[in-house]
Amino acid sequence: MLTTYKVEIKPTAYQVWLLNRHIGGSRWAYNLFLEMNKRRYEDGYHYMGAYEFSKWFNHEYLAANPEDDWIKELYAKSTKQAFIDADKAMKRFFKHLSRYPHFRSWKREQGSYYFVKNGKRQIIQAERHRIKLPKLGWVRLKEYGYVPTDAKHFLIKQGRIKRHAGRYYLTCLVEQADDVKPELTGPGIGIDLGIKSFSVLSNGLIYKNQNKSNRVKKMRKRLRRLQRKFSRQYLAFKARKQKEGKSATDLNLAKTRRRMQRSYQRLQNIQRDYQNKIIARVVITKPRWVALEDLNVKGMLKNRYLAKAISHQGFYNFRVRLITKCQQLGIPVHLTNRFEPTSKLCHHCGTKKADLKLSDRIYRCAVCGQVSDRDMNAALNIRDTENFKLAY
Numbered sequence: 001m002l003t004t005y006k007v008e009i010k011p012t013a014y015q016v017w018l019l020n021r022h023i024g025g026s027r028w029a030y031n032l033f034l035e036m037n038k039r040r041y042e043d044g045y046h047y048m049g050a051y052e053f054s055k056w057f058n059h060e061y062l063a064a065n066p067e068d069d070w071i072k073e074l075y076a077k078s079t080k081q082a083f084i085d086a087d088k089a090m091k092r093f094f095k096h097l098s099r100y101p102h103f104r105s106w107k108r109e110q111g112s113y114y115f116v117k118n119g120k121r122q123i124i125q126a127e128r129h130r131i132k133l134p135k136l137g138w139v140r141l142k143e144y145g146y147v148p149t150d151a152k153h154f155l156i157k158q159g160r161i162k163r164h165a166g167r168y169y170l171t172c173l174v175e176q177a178d179d180v181k182p183e184l185t186g187p188g189i190g191i192d193l194g195i196k197s198f199s200v201l202s203n204g205l206i207y208k209n210q211n212k213s214n215r216v217k218k219m220r221k222r223l224r225r226l227q228r229k230f231s232r233q234y235l236a237f238k239a240r241k242q243k244e245g246k247s248a249t250d251l252n253l254a255k256t257r258r259r260m261q262r263s264y265q266r267l268q269n270i271q272r273d274y275q276n277k278i279i280a281r282v283v284i285t286k287p288r289w290v291a292l293e294d295l296n297v298k299g300m301l302k303n304r305y306l307a308k309a310i311s312h313q314g315f316y317n318f319r320v321r322l323i324t325k326c327q328q329l330g331i332p333v334h335l336t337n338r339f340e341p342t343s344k345l346c347h348h349c350g351t352k353k354a355d356l357k358l359s360d361r362i363y364r365c366a367v368c369g370q371v372s373d374r375d376m377n378a379a380l381n382i383r384d385t386e387n388f389k390l391a392y
């Protein structure tokens with residue numbers, strides 16, 4: 001089984017310099033691939049795949065363009081991988097699977113340093129706190145003991161280092177034995193996602209909507225202000241550039257962009273952490289199944305009164321993470337049909353209450369007299385309904 005590990009690294013100043021060169025180099029190589037193939041297409045030549053391109057690049061292009069020789073100082077596999085990535089993107093385009101690939105951009109922090117296990121005997125060495133990579137040497141990790149060090153059972157095959165909001169993250173692909181799937185003995189769990197609470201579980205656990213906490217609210221406010229500042233600075237920068245030619249620097253603009261990215265990143269990290277904790281609490285009970293409403297998020301976003309609140313919840317990410325985790329552990333995930341009236345049915349007797357309003361927080365059944373929390377009632381219905389499809 002292949003598993004991905006992701007961890008932040010603590011590069012030295014020299015390693016940062018090297019990494020930036022490699023990341024920049026891979027961007028350059030990717031863009032060169034797109035550019036050259038576009039020109040070839042316009043001149044009526046055939047499309048060059050990654051392998052052919054790489055050969056042409058090393059033998060003909062570099063001989064004809066000695067000013068690009070700096071690329072030879074980089075780890076060759078990393079450059080070559082950029083060609084492979086670009087080739088993949090083009091082939092996806094040819095098959096109408098995606099749009100015409102964009103150039104890799106510095107502003108969007110694209111490009112990556114790529115490494116791979118070469119040949120059968122070589123192993124990529126890792127220790128509790130560091131990993132040894134080509135050209136970089138030993139790179140310190142921020143999380144100790146997470147990346148597997150036992151090369152006999154956990155083989156690091158390849159990986160990348162990418163930059164995100166000014167930080168460097170290592171991902172590596174590891175070949176390892178399949179996880180032993182736990183025996184599922186716990187009762188099924190239904191999960192109702194919402195705005196008031198982030199999620200209500202049929203076993204009684206209620207998770208607050210974090211976006212209502214002061215901490216997150218403050219951070220969102222800060223982000224909004226930075227975004228406004230950025231757009232103001234951007235307009236001023238453009239106006240200046242027109243007047244004075246290229247003299248004006250965009251250093252301040254870059255600073256604001258960085259602060260904006262970091263602030264956004266922090267919000268994302270908080271959300272991911274929160275969602276992972278909920279998922280961990282769900283799967284630790286070893287439920288026989290997990291049921292989730294197949295939410296029509298796109299449709300819900302059309303409601304402009306709720307759109308912002310819903311998009312901040314990150315339901316889609318939650319669902320993807322939950323399904324991935326359950327799949328690893330072999331827990332079936334039921335996706336309740338979108339049109340199943342899970343909030344309107346009484347869980348106790350099954351009567352449908354057609355006039356239930358969105359503002360009714362307490363469900364009162366007129367037939368059997370059952371009184372329960374609206375979301376809890378929905379979570380129980382989601383758990384027990386037969387009207388579902390399996391997520392995987």
Ligand SMILES: [Zn+2]
Nearest residue numbers: 346349365368
């Ligand atoms: Zn009832």
